[in-house]
Amino acid sequence: MRLAVTAMALAAAFLGASAVQAQDPIKIGALYNLTGGLSSLDGPSLNGAKLAAKQINGDGGLMGRPIELIAVDTKTDQQETAKAAQRVLSDGVVAGIGQSDTTFVMAAAPLFQEKGIPFVTSGATHPMLPQWVGNYMFMTPFGDDDQSYAIADYAYDKLGARRVAVWTDNSMDFTKALSKFFVERFEERGGEIVGKDIFMMGDTDFSAQIARLQAIEPKPDAVFISAIPSEAGLTVKQIREQGIDMPIVSGDGFDTELVSTTPGPDLANDVYFSTHTYRADDRPEVGQFIADYKVEYGREPENSFAPLGYDALMLVADAIKRAQSAEPDKIRDALEATRGFKGVTGEISYTRESMVPPKPISVISVQNGKYNVEEIWTP
Structure with a gap:
């Protein structure tokens, strides 16, 4: 028992x-x-x-x-x-x-x-x-190869861009890859990269890059900016404040409210970026x-x-x-x-x-x- x-x-x-x-x-x-x-x-x-x-x-x-x-x-x-x-x-x-x-x-x-x-x-x-x-x-x-190809095709086919300047955050693997694949695709399509510039994560003053962009002759059809969100909003703001109205194109680092809130709605114009299928789906x-x-x-x-x-x-x-x-x-x-x-x-x-x-x-x-x-x- x-x-x-x-x-x-x-x-x-x-x-x-x-x-x-x-x-x-x-x-x-x-x-x-x-x-x-x-x-x-x-x-x-x-x-x-x-x-x-x-x-x-x-x-x-x-x-x-x-x-x-x-x-x-x-x-x-x-x-x-x-x-x-x-x-x-x-x-x-x-x-x-x-x-x-x-x-x-x-x-x-x-x-x-x-x-x-x-x-x-x-x-x-x-x-x-x-x-x-x-x-x-x-x-x-x-x-990044796919998303860079997407925005390169859009810039070439829909924006009619043939001459593009490229800015790259040189401190990040993602941003360097994005620019690399964009340049590869845009040149493959027949476009020309007319200027390359760099900055670093945490930068807040883009006046030197803007001055070099303004000095390019003839004027580029667009500028591709490979950045993370904190710099995405700042670059849009400072470029537009200098009266530069060319299209700004990028990848999913621009998929942030900072692209509109940092420059404000009056300046947040003619920005185009590739990102994940979600919005308006x-x-x-x-x-x-x-x-x-x-x-x-x-x-x-x-x-x-x-x-x-x-x-x-x-x-x-x-x-x-x-x-x-x-x-x-x-x-x-x-x-x-x-x-x-x-x-x-x-x-x-x-x-x-x-x-x-x-x-x-x-x-x-x-x-x-x-x-x-x-x-x-x-x-």
Whole structure:
């Protein structure tokens, strides 16, 4: 009798431990620059990821377990980013998401690779990232080659530009790649690059670059500015204040409210940039996300980086569901096998050898501070 009771007690204890174990959270790291020059991209992106986690947990979690998002502000600083990666890895995360810029992904993702933990960037776009980091690195967005080609084609075909000056933030991998691919495509189309200039992240005075731009004869048809958000708004403001009215073209670093708020609506004109398909998109995934975001945060999504954060976490969740496992190796394998994932920012499939998803790209115009989708470019 005593043996039976003991066995029953042991069984009950085992079942109780199993129930508790089943409820242990699935920890996912979220590394974002919530302060500094990239905060206007990364803040909305983290909000998108938080919304995804809330919805997943509201639907019962994954395999009956809640998601715990461990978010850290990486402060637009590479050393802080590396420290944050080490911190969340020591906390037992099974995957990481985050960062809207290649330089900061490269400060974090290799540490995840070393530990055999998948890392999914929500917004970094350098097409070499999966090759640089390794087979645990995945991209939610398109590559810089695709988005640079999109805006180069638009400048050539729709703006009629044939002579373009190029400004590049020379401190960032993303901005250097963007300019490289823009120049490649624009010259391939028959256009001419008539001047190149550089600046650095954190610069606030662009008078020297503007003077050199004004000195180019004949006058360029447009200026391509490869910048992150903090410099995007400032360059538009200072160029327009000097009476220069030529089109300003760029990539998704310009997908920020700073392009309109920093110069003000009177000066925020004839700006065009390539970015992620989201604005003015009538797909049901987009409408639902906008409605849900507005309920959660009391405002519409600030830019396309909000749905990119949402998509990044949902990609990880989808992989866990298909793998029926929260083991990092199995999550990695399921991520690699992703085909036809219907994200808010477009369908994601890892079909290219480069592991960069081929996604459609929006070209946005800014006139009087208002954003409008001009066309969708398909690779």
